[in-house]
Amino acid sequence: MLEFGKFKIFTILSVILIGAFFSAPNFMSEQLNKELPSWWSPASLGLDLRGGSYLLMEVDTNAVENEQYIDLQETIRQSLRKAKIGYRNLSVRNTSVTFMLPNPDLKSEARRVINQEIQNLVFEDLDNGRQKVSLPDDILAERKRAAVNQSIEIIRRRVDEFGTAEASIQRQGQDRIIIELPGIDDPERVKEIIGRTAKLNFHLLAPGFSGPVTGNSNVPPGAILLPSSDSIGNYVVQRRVSVPGEMLVDSQPGFQDGLAIVNFRFNTQGGRRFGAITSKNVGKFLAIVLDGEVISAPRIRTAITGGSGMIEGGFTVQSAQDLSLLLRAGALPAPLTILEERSVGPGLGADSIKAGEFASVLGLIAVALFMISVYGLFGLFSVLALAINLLLILGALSGIGATLTLPGIAGIVLTVGMAVDANVLIFERMREELKTGRTLFNALDSGFKQAFKTILDSNLTTLIAAILLFWFGSGPVKGFAVTLGLGILSTLFTATMVSRLIIILWVRKTGQTTLPIVTINKDAIIKPLIALMPQQFTFDFVSKRKFAAVLSSIFLILSIGSLSVQKLNFGIDFSGGILIEARAPGSVDVGSIRAVVGDLGLGDVAITTFGSTGQDFLIRVQKQEGGEEQQVAALNMVKESLGTDYDYRRTELVGPKVGQELFMDGALAVLLALLAISIYIWLRFEWQFALGASMALAHDVVATLGLFSLFSLDFNLTTVAAILTIAGYSINDTVVAYDRVRESLRKYKKLSLPELVNMSLNKVLSRTLLTSFTTLLAVLSLFVFGGEVLRGFSIALLWGVVIGTYSSIYVAMPILIYFNLRQEDIIGEEDISNLSQVPNNN
Structure with missing residues (x-):
């Protein structure tokens, strides 16, 4: 483990340089970035950071x-x-x-x-x-697929016509389309333009009809009744389309006698067809039909053979411009329904960037200072490895074109806390090996070898949670999964390669015979606190297992009871509904806002204030009956009733269909994560270990759900991300302790299982305390400075660090004792005679 040939050093340095190269654009000015090639650009910011709209639409x-x-x-x-x-x-x-x-x-x-x-x-x-x-x-399936593909292309044309830069339009599943529009100033207008079918056709009025009719007129065969756009009555038009709108090649707004109109032009085939229709039907009426409504039905006074014409319909300048845009882009082959909508104003996006940056930097500084104070020079080495770690994450995000979201920043902050764990494992193992009398190089070699297996096991289990979160998550939550997954991979590289290279080069350069984390050099500039800590704790954890079992039972009963009676306070991600975050020009008058919105008859409406300025507030409106269309209508009603005095900083709308799907996906992700982690532990260890790990994970998940239920905390997609992260963190702790138990079982035969468990827990206790504290430092900065969006996420993680540490000691370990784990299960009957009698505690 200590041999570093030139090729290996070259490879490590190459990876670091490549990461630095791809991360470099993130530190350049915006003007300079515009001149860079597309493959070398900074990480894209998600809509929650840069502002914009996210729409999930379904093709009917x-x-x-x-x-x-x-x-x-x-x-x-x-x-x-x-x-x-x-x-x-x-x-x-x-x-x-x-x-x-x-x-x-x-x-x-x-x-x-x-x-x-x-x-x-x-x-x-x-x-x-x-x-x-x-x-x-x-044939039907093919035409449905074609309709979805055509809808994507038409939406792309409309968005391009509107001038929205860097828009993302992609298919999801069989009949859904995800649209991401960064940095738009008028999301309502864009939404109207995207979702409007804009199907324009020309129909002759049915014989005997010359204008709108009132009431239910008798409709002859081959004709249909269509309403007028200005609600003056209905028109009886021939069912067959005389000239389809698909033959239009251009449309532009214009003016006629001071009124706004829309000029249009057909292709060659359409021009001939339009000329033939008008030539044969002079004196008759031609209805111009848009989305099933008759805009106008002028009399054909003469043949129109030039292939162009104009539409009059009482347009405003804006509506004429919009209709021209829609006709140029083409008609949607089927109606679109908004299933999910999330909009973030540019002001909130800028605030989120500042909050995320501040929380990240503060967390990094706190962890760095703590590691240097505890490990001295070696702590400085770990901070250097951590800086390279972050550089690699940023370079990977930029290189693969991933999007950095606010939960993604949370993933980076969490990586800061958890990445330190690998270095702590290595340093603590080195201290332990030196204590047994090994030479410095032997202790370094053994420390890296023994720690590597534990680091690999613990990080792979967390990676399983990240992969499942990416697979089943959506939107910003996927961003969290990406940064967490990249953080785990870069942590494995920096801890096992970069840190090792730095330490080996330092030892060879200085000719050290001992380590500053074991003995204190009086002349050292940085004196580590770790050398003052005992190298062997003697706490009797096992004797408290029955008391812990009672404590866990009480809390689990309370959790299950609360989940049964009070249930979870589902956010709109799962329950469906509307959430509006707004900022008032002055202090928020909650009473007047509640009165205005309450009079709309939209059901339960909750209004809460937050922040220190007294200007920010949230409006939550329950899921509306009648489907997704009613959700959109309710959102528009709330905004119209409040007026334009408010700054609408964030809007989220989730229809009942998507809400149920998100809940099922979240529940499935958690269950599959627990199952996959248990299977991994079973394969790597023995069945008693897998059972203990599974019960510890279930304990942590139920306890976290109970916490959110007992205190009615908002339970949403980011909470699911937090639960999966808690599962990864908890199993990390458990695997570290299990590795030590298995190692002890291989060494000692005279110690009883409770004594072995106690000894193993005491050996990893310093690592557990240090890792928990560094993670708490990082997450605490998120909780205090990460903003309202990450508040519930941070609460779950803070709780998870505590409950995960507890369960790894008092749930996972007692299971090994209760199910009588034996040495023969680990190494076989024939090898027991070769074991040591008792550990050497010198």
Whole structure:
């Protein structure tokens, strides 16, 4: 472990230099970054840091299917009329078209003429001469996929037309689209433009009709009733589209007689078709239909053969501009529904960056000062390794194009606290090896070797939690999983390679015969406190296990009882609903805001203030009945009722469908993490260890859920991230102790199992205390300075450090005793005679 050839040193330095190279743009000015190539750029900031909107939209594929059957119905109508085959009761029913043939002998001929227009149709005979026609499943599936792909392309065109830079539009699952729009100033307008179908078609009015009608007029066959956009009545228009809007190639806003209009131009085919329609129908009326509403229905006074025209409809300048944009980008093939919406104003984004930076720097400084004070020069070495660690994380984020979110900053801060653990394990192992009388180089070699196995086991279990969190998480929570995962990998590298290289070079350069973490050199500039601590604690942990069992039982009963009766206070991530964070121009008048919003009839509304200025407040509105559309309507009602005096800094909207899915994904992530970690421990250790680790994890998860239930703390996606992190931290502690128990079982045969457990816990106690304290320092800075968004996350982690340390001692260890772990389980019967009698405590 101490041999460092030139190639190995070159490899380590190369990795560090590559990380520094890719992280460099993060320290350059914004102006300089604009001149850099796209592959060498700073880490992208998430919407919660830079401001912007996140939308999860669902394409209504049922509407696509319904439209296909309406088209099939019209095709069958035209085909049978052209072939002069009589029919009755032609209609769309569910997922098929049905009609009746008065003359059943014409069935084969009817099917033949229909198949000439559309092939591979599925025909079925019904009773009384009725026919059922269906589209094949593969054709429907292909058209639904095409509709989603077309929707993505059209949304991208609309966003590009709107001028939003660095927008991200990607598919999720079969029929959903994720849209991320950074830095927009008017999210409501963008949302309106993105979600509007903007399907423009030209229809002739049905024969005998020249304008809007009132009431329910008799609609002749082949015609449909459409409302007017200005609510003056309904128009009876021919069902068949005369000229489809897909043939438009350009549209621009303009003015006619001082009124805003929209000018349009067709492609060559559309121009010819429009000219033919207007030539043959001079004197008749042509309806301009947008999204199922008639904008206008002017009389055709003369043939229009130039391939262009204009639309009048009482537009404002803004609405004419928006309609022109939509027509240029193209119509959506199906309606879009907003399932989830999260918007962050640029002001809150800037505040979040400041809070995250301050919490990160403060946590790093606190941990660095603590490590230097405890380990002296070696603490300085660990801080240097930690700085390289952070540099590698930042370089990796920039190199792979990952997005840094506010929970991602929390992941980095947590890495600061937990990365120190690897160095603490190595240093403590070195102290222990030197105590046995080994030479310096032997102690260093043994310390790194023995610590490496523990470091690998403990970090891999945390990595399992990070991977599952990334897989099942969404939005900013994925950012946390990415930074946590990268932090674990870089920690393994810096602790086992960089720290080792630094220490070995220092020993060879100075010719040391002992370490400053064991004995204090009177002439040393930095005197470590660790040398003043006892190298062997003698606490009797095992004798307190029954008292701890009673204490754990009481708390678990309280937790389960609270979860059963009071349940969890689900945030809108899981329950669905609306959350608005706003800042008032002066002190918040909660009473007046509650009165205004309460009068809207939206159900339960909670208004709370936070922060020290007295200007910031949160509005929570319960999930609305009626689906996602009602959620959006309720959000708009709240904003309109409050007016424009407030700065809307953050908006979150989660529909009931997504809320339930997020809850199920979060629960599944936690359960799979517990299962995967247990399986890993089972494979690496024995079944008693796996059982103990599983029970400790379950204990910590239930205790954390109980804490949130007892105190009605907001339980959301970031809380799930915290729980999985707690699981990783807890198993980290447990694995360190288990490794020492297994090692002790291999060495000593005369000690009873309780004595072995006690001895093992005392040997790792200094590491446990130091790691817990450094992690608490890092998380505490998040809690105090990380902002409101990370408050619940920080509370969970603070609690997790305490409960994780407790469970690794008083839940995981007693299980080994209760289930009678034996030395034969570890090394086999034939090797027991070679074991030492008792440990040497000199």
